[in-house]
Every structure is written in C-alpha cells, then in structure tokens.
Amino acid sequence: MTSRADFDDEREKARGCSAAPLGLGCMMLKLDRICATLLACLSLSLPARALENSELADLVAQCAACHGAEGIAKDVEIPNLAGQHDRYLITQLQNFRSGKRPHKEMRYMSRHLTDEEIEAVAQYYMQLRH
Secondary structure, X not given: OOXXXXXXXXXXXXXXXXXXXXXXXXXXXXXXXXXXHHHHHHHHOXXXXXXXXXXXXXHHHHHHHHHOOOOOOOOOOOOOOOOOOHHHHHHHHHHHHHOOOOXXXXXXXXXXOOHHHHXXXXXXXXXXXX
C-alpha cells in the first residue's frame, strides 16, 4: 500500500510540472497521480457494486479535465471537489443528470453515469485533501 508521504511526493512532482508549459510528459505524470490516488482510495472504501479500477480511473480523468487532478480547479468559476462531502456530490451529480440542476457541461458529463459510478466518484473526491 502506498503511504501518504509517497502521495505527497507525487503531488509535489505534479505541482512542479504544472509550472512548466503543459506537455505530454506533464499530462502523463498527472494521470499517473490520479491513478495512484484512485487505487489508494479504492482500498479504503468501496461502493455497493465496486467499479473496476480502470472504470473509476476513466471517470476521474474526465472530471480532472475541469476540476483538476487533485480536485482543485484552476479556474475560479469551477468548483473544487477535493474534500467535499460525498452525499453532497452524489446529490448534485444526480441533479445534473436528471436536469433538475441546469448546467450544460455537467448535464452532458453526467447523462450516462449510473448511481454506482456517481457514488464511486463522490467517495473518491471526498477522500482527497483540500
């Protein structure tokens, strides 16, 4: 099992990378970081129907495009997800999916998510430090 210190080391590498122009190497480092964090979080708590690691990694990578690899968005108009309560995230994703909460991009991103996928993504972001 990867220690918290290893995650912090990886975080520093990713942050150092973000200061440079975004290149393929930087993006790969960030995706590696997402996968490592994802695997650690999966070992701590699993939703009712556990998603395959690759399934959750794909979902988180899609979220990270706007909300950041660590759940901290780079744009002030995009909310940070790191450390957010899982119940809140689940409710909001379900509301985006149903159209109850209107938002063009989030409606598009959530339209095909299952309840199990929503729960897994919420648990992932809940466990990140903010």
